[in-house]
Amino acid sequence: MAGSYTVIYLMGGVIAVLVLAMSLFFIVKSVKRAKEIGMDMSVIKETVRNSAIFSIVPSIPIVIGVGIMMQYLGLAISWIRLEVIGALQYE
Secondary structure, three states: OHHHHHHHHHHHHHHHHHHHHHHHHHHHHHHHHHHHOOOOHHHHHHHHHHHHHHHHOOHHHHHHHHHHHHHHHOHHHHHHHHHHHOOHHHO
């Protein structure tokens, strides 16, 4: 029984790493392109900051959803579902 939980947690970890890697890949590519077209670094930093805030604030309900769904599905399954779907209202 413990082995199956390990697999589920590993799957969740792999998914999380892939999502973070894709985000990092696209931010690096975007900053390089912004520099190529001559954008000022202060504008780039402000845009990255605003985008981070715009991305983090909507995830607060997702974290609350994980907390609610944990009691029914367990931590690993609810974490993976909300990590992929990313919207509590679809649950």
